[in-house]
Amino acid sequence: MAVPSEYVVTARKWRPQRFGEVVGQDHVTTTLRNALASGRIHHAYLFCGPRGVGKTTTARIVARAVNCAAPGDGIEPCNECDSCRDIISGRSIDVVEIDGASNNSVEDIRRLRENAKYPPTFGRYKVYIIDEVHMLSSSAFNALLKTLEEPPAHLLFIFATTEPHKVPATIQSRCQRFDFHRMSTRTIAEHLRTIADTEHVAIDDDALFAIARFADGSMRDAQSLFDQVRAFASGPITGADVRRSLHVLGDDVYFAITDAIAKRNLARAFELARTIVGQGFDIHQAIVGLLEHLRNTLTVRATGSTELIEASDETCQQYAELAQRFTQEDLVHMMTITAHAEQNLRFASQPQIRLELLLAQLVQLPTAYDIGRLIAELEHLRTQPPEPPQAPIAPAPSRRDDAAISAQPRTAPETEAPAQPSSVVPPAQLDWQAFVTSLPPTLKIIQPILARIPPPTFTEQQCTLACSDAGDAKTLEEKRQTLETHLAKKLGRSVSVEIVHSASAAVPPPAPPDPSPVDANPELFPIERALIEKFGAQRIAGVR
Numbered sequence: 015m016a017v018p019s020e021y022v023v024t025a026r027k028w029r030p031q032r033f034g035e036v037v038g039q040d041h042v043t044t045t046l047r048n049a050l051a052s053g054r055i056h057h058a059y060l061f062c063g064p065r066g067v068g069k070t071t072t073a074r075i076v077a078r079a080v081n082c083a084a085p086g087d088g089i090e091p092c093n094e095c096d097s098c099r100d101i102i103s104g105r106s107i108d109v110v111e112i113d114g115a116s117n118n119s120v121e122d123i124r125r126l127r128e129n130a131k132y133p134p135t136f137g138r139y140k141v142y143i144i145d146e147v148h149m150l151s152s153s154a155f156n157a158l159l160k161t162l163e164e165p166p167a168h169l170l171f172i173f174a175t176t177e178p179h180k181v182p183a184t185i186q187s188r189c190q191r192f193d194f195h196r197m198s199t200r201t202i203a204e205h206l207r208t209i210a211d212t213e214h215v216a217i218d219d220d221a222l223f224a225i226a227r228f229a230d231g232s233m234r235d236a237q238s239l240f241d242q243v244r245a246f247a248s249g250p251i252t253g254a255d256v257r258r259s260l261h262v263l264g265d266d267v268y269f270a271i272t273d274a275i276a277k278r279n280l281a282r283a284f285e286l287a288r289t290i291v292g293q294g295f296d297i298h299q300a301i302v303g304l305l306e307h308l309r310n311t312l313t314v315r316a317t318g319s320t321e322l323i324e325a326s327d328e329t330c331q332q333y334a335e336l337a338q339r340f341t342q343e344d345l346v347h348m349m350t351i352t353a354h355a356e357q358n359l360r361f362a363s364q365p366q367i368r369l370e371l372l373l374a375q376l377v378q379l380p381t382a383y384d385i386g387r388l389i390a391e392l393e394h395l396r397t398q399p400p401e402p403p404q405a406p407i408a409p410a411p412s413r414r415d416d417a418a419i420s421a422q423p424r425t426a427p428e429t430e431a432p433a434q435p436s437s438v439v440p441p442a443q444l445d446w447q448a449f450v451t452s453l454p455p456t457l458k459i460i461q462p463i464l465a466r467i468p469p470p471t472f473t474e475q476q477c478t479l480a481c482s483d484a485g486d487a488k489t490l491e492e493k494r495q496t497l498e499t500h501l502a503k504k505l506g507r508s509v510s511v512e513i514v515h516s517a518s519a520a521v522p523p524p525a526p527p528d529p530s531p532v533d534a535n536p537e538l539f540p541i542e543r544a545l546i547e548k549f550g551a552q553r554i555a556g557v558r
């Protein structure tokens with residue numbers, strides 16, 4: 015009753031009527047427009063690509079364009095002349111749409127060939143659009159081939175298929191082929207934004223991205239999901255509404271999982287597994303989703319930008335922060351374990367336990383990050399003055415989750431007692447901590463790194479940053495010039511920034527105390543002891 019009689023589903027209402035309106039297939043529409051402009055129209059086109067990306071829609075536009083009485087720019091169909099209107103309403107006898115799945119016999123094609131002999135009644139071309147052409151029987155293909163070999167000048171075939179490899183080579187070789195692309199989540203979300211704004215539907219970006227992701231490359235599916243969600247929600251539509259309606263896990267669950275991993279909180283991981291299972295989510299989908307989540311995090315870690323993530327700005331920002339909590343090596347390792355779990359799930363009799371096992375493995379992963387960080391911390395302990403009077407040597411963290419990754423709180427003592435060799439002095443006018451806190455948005459990505467690593471050493475012309483993590487070094491390197499510019503602004507003179515990977519770190523360590531404090535007070539250095547036992551003292555010395 016809420017639906018008025020003239021209610022038209024979004025996919026239909028927003029079906030592109032001109033080449034310029036087709037979304038995400040510019041490589042196809044540009045070529046077709048050029049062909050139309052130059053009058054070089056092929057007699058058979060093969061449109062390949064996944065479902066719901068505009069193959070049939072484009073075929074119909076071509077059919078109208080070649081027959082239009084008054085095409086705009088000589089190319090775009092006017093959609094108003096008699097020919098255009100007949101084709102739009104399905105009354106045209108010159109444009110025939112055939113569903114290859116249900117009209118696939120040799121008789122069907124023979125009938126088609128009979129009709130195709132006669133020239134068009136009104137327009138210039140007789141157009142046959144055959145959808146799902148790969149469904150034709152082989153005898154039907156043979157019958158079709160005869161027409162394709164000697165096509166009458168007035169005949170235009172447009173074949174559409176999701177499975178081009180099933181179309182015989184003899185047919186393919188007589189067609190001009192166009193490959194339609196699967197649409198990106200972002201393209202779909204942006205188009206849905208246009209629709210929502212035009213139709214005054216209050217819906218947030220997170221919701222649109224959730225719909226787009228679920229549609230998996232198909233604009234048509236996205237539009238019908240949009241209708242579905244619209245009918246389901248009463249007020250402004252949020253991402254949570256969409257996920258409830260489509261019964262998909264939210265990003266918040268994945269961020270909660272990686273948070274538990276970073277904090278090594280196994281209890282929390284089990285709790286999340288129970289939530290996923292308890293709410294009836296598909297475990298396979300959950301693991302695939304986690305894999306994608308890790309992949310997104312890795313792309314930010316590796317590239318220093320969120321460009322490769324198809325999500326709302328807010329979610330991208332969350333990824334930028336999350337990426338700083340893991341090393342590249344960690345993330346690759348975590349993805350490997352997760353992909354492996356996904357593969358093995360089909361053989362599992364108790365998928366829930368597999369999910370728990372996966373999360374437990376990830377939580378307990380002895381990460382490269384931790385080792386690197388511990389080594390950096392140990393180095394730092396060594397470079398500190400031997401006996402700071404009011405601050406006893408901080409024991410290395412005894413619980414691994416302390417050592418983990420939420421860097422800010424732990425770096426505070428490091429910046430309070432920086433190890434500065436007496437020969438280089440940081441410029442008096444620069445409070446490094448305040449400088450890091452005040453970085454502009456373009457440098458936000460390196461803020462956690464700068465907060466984490468020891469403060470830089472300065473000479474007149476140079477600021478040297480030393481860090482032990484290769485990923486950190488790479489990210490810093492990418493932002494080096496921006497950092498130089500910003501630093502120059504703060505210092506009132508230009509300074510070149512040097513990034514040193516800790517193997518050759520610029521802060522020279524003081525001579526190791528003799529005897530080693532670890533040997534003297536082993537109970538104060540549980541982790542250093544563990545490292546020595548695990549890697550051997552020599553190995554640790556070599557890290558320097």
Ligand SMILES: [Zn+2]
Binds near residue numbers: 083085092095097098
């Ligand atoms: Zn027209």
